[in-house]
Amino acid sequence: EPEVTQTPSHQVTQMGQEVILRCVPISNHLYFYWYRQILGQKVEFLVSFYNNEISEKSEIFDDQFSVERPDGSNFTLKIRSTKLEDSAMYFCASSDPGLNEKLFFGSGTQLSVL
């Protein structure tokens, strides 16, 4: 079965540094999402993206966050100046508009901010 690929699997950064988390969604999917999960807590929605623009974003997704689809295959999440509280597992997901009931999630990138 096709899958969503995320890189890197682990990323360690210093507070205040910029990080870019990368995702390769399933090739024919058109809806893209980022979620995060702080250790021991719920999976939280960050942002959805369609047709090269943000469809919806949560309160967590402030000016420090941005998303981009720089080419036909990648979908990135950038955190401009990381904070300690940004430490979490970040999941990318995608869905097919023809089968929109099913979101496919990647295995996640564990971000540790020191």
Add this chain to the structure above:
Amino acid sequence: DAKTTQPNSMESNEEEPVHLPCNHSTISGTDYIHWYRQLPSQGPEYVIHGLTSNVNNRMASLAIAEDRKSSTLILHRATLRDAAVYYCILRVDQGAQKLVFGQGTRLTINP
């Protein structure tokens, strides 16, 4: 977003059926009932979804109450690999609609 209520945890034995309940008394007519699960150290995984009628797929069955205020995910024969957190989520299937995850039910399977 309409809310769902699930037990925090459940336990079952390997090769026995498991019934995971979910209450969603404020469900609206356009809400689909979705179930996802999250295995340890992995991303969420789609299990099944339905609107009004009961649904079956290779992973599980979904039984939906006639008034749609509750539903039950049925794993017919649990394996150790089914140990996960199971999430019941209401979602309108329109556009890039987000999933809103609750705490879910942590299912433990005993060998």
